[in-house]
Every structure is written in structure tokens, then in C-alpha cells.
Amino acid sequence: MNVTSSMQTTLSNRVSCSGVGLHSGKPVEMVIYPAPANTGIVFKRLDVASEQSLVPARYDLVSETRLGTTIQNRHGVSVSTIEHLMAAFWGVGLDNAVVELNGPEVPIMDGSSEPFLFMLECARVIKLSEPRQMLRILKRVEVRDGDSIASVEPTVMGEEGCTLAIEIQFNSKVIDRQAAFYDFREMNFKQSLSRARTFGFEHEVMALRQMGLALGGSLENAIVVGAEGVLNEEGLRYNDEFVRHKALDCVGDLFLAGCRVDGHFSFVKPGHAINNKLLRAIFADESAYVIAAPGKMHVAPAAFINAPVAAYA
Numbered sequence: 001m002n003v004t005s006s007m008q009t010t011l012s013n014r015v016s017c018s019g020v021g022l023h024s025g026k027p028v029e030m031v032i033y034p035a036p037a038n039t040g041i042v043f044k045r046l047d048v049a050s051e052q053s054l055v056p057a058r059y060d061l062v063s064e065t066r067l068g069t070t071i072q073n074r075h076g077v078s079v080s081t082i083e084h085l086m087a088a089f090w091g092v093g094l095d096n097a098v099v100e101l102n103g104p105e106v107p108i109m110d111g112s113s114e115p116f117l118f119m120l121e122c123a124r125v126i127k128l129s130e131p132r133q134m135l136r137i138l139k140r141v142e143v144r145d146g147d148s149i150a151s152v153e154p155t156v157m158g159e160e161g162c163t164l165a166i167e168i169q170f171n172s173k174v175i176d177r178q179a180a181f182y183d184f185r186e187m188n189f190k191q192s193l194s195r196a197r198t199f200g201f202e203h204e205v206m207a208l209r210q211m212g213l214a215l216g217g218s219l220e221n222a223i224v225v226g227a228e229g230v231l232n233e234e235g236l237r238y239n240d241e242f243v244r245h246k247a248l249d250c251v252g253d254l255f256l257a258g259c260r261v262d263g264h265f266s267f268v269k270p271g272h273a274i275n276n277k278l279l280r281a282i283f284a285d286e287s288a289y290v291i292a293a294p295g296k297m298h299v300a301p302a303a304f305i306n307a308p309v310a311a312y313a
Contacts (some may be wrong), residue, residue: 002190003093003246006294008128010096015123020105022081022222023067025215028103032123035096037130040258041089043071043079043099044115050061054077057086059256065272067208067251070149080105083272087252088116090260091189092125095132098110111178111197111221117190131293134160138264143277149268150278152261161185162260166267167310173200174225179222180245193251195237196244199223208267229302250275257282259291 016031041057052075053091055061063078064070069086072078085106089097091113095159099106105168109115142151155163167179182192202224209215223241224231238244250267253275267274282288 003091005093005127006132008037008095008130008132009093009125010036010039010128011094011120012124012126015119017107017109017119020216020221021103022108022216023212024103024105024110024113026103026105028101028105028107030107031100032119033034034096035098035101037096037128039098040095041094041189041255042100043082045075045077045079045104046100046102047104048075048077051265054078057082057256058258059276059283061255062276065276069256071256071270071278075240076163078104079218081108082106082186083249083252084109084111084113085116085252086255087189088113088120088194090255091117091194091249092120094125094127095259108127108216108221111223112245113196113201113252117194127157133259134294135257135261135263136160136290136292137261137280137282138290139288141278143274143281143284145274147269148271148274149265149266150245150270150274152263152278152282155156155262155264159185160262162262164184164247164250164267165265166243166250166270168243168246168269170242172225174229175242178240179238179242189251193244193248196241196248197221197237198245199225199242202226217257220295233253246270254279261296263291271273 005274011034014033021028043055045053055071055073055077057071061071062069063072065165068081069083070078070080073245120233137152137154162184164182169177200222214255219232230236254261257279
């Protein structure tokens with residue numbers, strides 16, 4: 001893996017998979033291709049007109065955050081449930097790729113990032129000749145939405161990288177309150193978060209399906225929480241799998257910044273909406289960040305991540 005590389009990365013080979021959309025319940029095929037430096041992560045819908053098909057993975061294109069993160073370009077073409085795949089890209093240190101889909105939703109696979117991580121490792125991440133850019137946080141930024149809080153502040157000088165503190169709480173004795181801290185300068189995403197699955201509550205399943213959501217959800221791709229415990233026969237993969245998955249979601253949503261972030265994040269009762277709200281607040285305050293090469297403090301050239309596909313936003 002090239003997680004800490006000072007150079008941009010892509011894949012050595014293309015890789016593909018098939019599955020179902022969590023919410024649509026429809027079959028979907030996905031192929032991930034290598035891409036040149038400064039492309040960023042770009043989704044391509046094969047089921048729409050080619051001139052409208054590209055949807056860059058950017059925070060400012062997030063159009064829906066209910067039960068997943070959806071991005072949409074200026075033509076109204078969208079791609080939903082991208083967060084687990086984005087987390088896998090971040091986890092292997094992948095900067096540039098084109099993701100082709102024959103439908104509007106990324107396949108849910110087993111509800112975690114592990115299947116995507118396995119695919120990317122098989123395709124092999126390689127270095128490119130262009131330097132990587134990093135979003136370096138210069139001051140504290142905080143946003144609130146009801147009882148949800150998200151903030152970021154600079155990491156300790158000389159210890160570049162990303163740390164994340166998170167706390168969740170649900171009105172469920174199975175989950176209750178869980179808190180964790182992840183120092184990704186020392187921890188491995190694959191071991192700490194990648195296998196944590198998405199989860200939902202048994203009493204909400206029928207209501208969601210009546211709304212046309214979670215049509216592809218099952219015990220094969222999500223943890224279902226009942227009144228007395230989880231309904232999945234195999235149980236949990238981690239004792240604190242719920243907070244780990246919420247952290248995984250945060251990582252995937254934060255990678256929509258377009259590059260890796262040097263900062264310390266704190267989340268209380270996070271969700272996709274407040275994750276995106278935090279990124280928008282950061283970029284709205286030019287004194288809060290610089291874009292720089294890893295290990296350097298100067299502002300990077302104006303050719304920021306995703307520049308070649310910005311016209312499709």
C-alpha cells in the first residue's frame with residue numbers, strides 16, 4: 001500500500017465486481033480503472049449519455065445524505081452509496097481512478113469496505129510521477145446539527161497525518177454508547193476499520209422498504225439490530241463494530257475533500273450530513289487550510305485534485 005507516499009498513486013490494472021445496490025436492490029456491475037495523475041476519483045455511469053456520464057467524487061457535489069452519500073453532476077446524473085468504496089480508496093492510499101457503473105448505485109457487497117480493499121490490493125496500487133497534495137488544517141473548524149457535532153483542528157506539529165475521535169449513541173441496549181480513537185499515523189485501516197459493516201434496526205426495515213429504500217438490504221450485507229441482540233447468525237466481527245463502521249463512513253465521506261487530510265477530527269453522533277457540512281465549512285474559510293505537498297507547508301499549485309474533470313461537475 002502507498003498510504004504515506006509523497007507521490008500520487010493509481011492502479012496497475014483494472015479490477016471489477018458485481019453485486020446489488022443496497023437501496024435499489026438491483027444488480028450492478030462495477031469496474032475500477034487506472035487514471036492519470038490529478039484525475040482524482042471519478043465515477044462514470046454507463047447507463048446515461050456519455051457526455052453526461054462523469055461524476056467526480058467531490059464534497060461540493062454531494063446532493064443527498066440520507067442513509068448514504070450521493071454525489072451528482074450538473075446534468076443531474078448521480079451515484080449513491082459511495083462512502084464504503086471511498087473509504088477503501090483512502091485505506092489503500094489510492095489517489096486516481098475511474099469507477100464505471102452500469103447503474104446509479106455502488107454495490108453494497110457485504111456492507112463493509114473489505115471486499116473493495118481486497119479488489120484494490122489485487123489490482124495493485126502504484127506510484128505516479130506527480131507529487132501528492134494534502135489538505136493541511138490550520139485552525140479549528142466546528143459544525144453542529146442538532147445533537148451531532150463534527151470538528152477538525154491541526155495535528156501536533158511534526159506529526160503529520162490524520163487522527164479521529166468518535167462517539168456514537170443509540171436508543172438501543174445492543175449499541176448504547178460507544179467511543180473510540182483512531183490514529184492513522186500508526187494504525188492500519190485494513191485491520192482497524194475495513195471489516196466493520198453497515199447496520200440498521202429491525203423495527204425500521206419495513207418503513208424503509210415502504211419508502212423505496214433498503215430494497216437490497218439483507219443479513220448478508222448489513223447488521224440488523226433487534227431488541228435483544230443482532231439478528232445475524234454469525235454475530236459481530238468486532239465487539240464495537242458499530243462505532244468502527246461509523247468511523248469508516250467518516251473516512252469515506254472525508255475523502256471527498258479530493259485528497260488526504262492532515263488534521264485531528266472529532267465526531268459526536270456523526271452522519272453523512274454533518275460529515276459533508278464539516279468539509280463545506282473547511283473550504284468556506286480560506287484561513288482554515290492550505291493545500292500542500294506532504295511534509296511541506298507551502299500552498300500547492302492551482303492545479304488542484306480533480307482539475308481535469310472539473311468541467312463535468
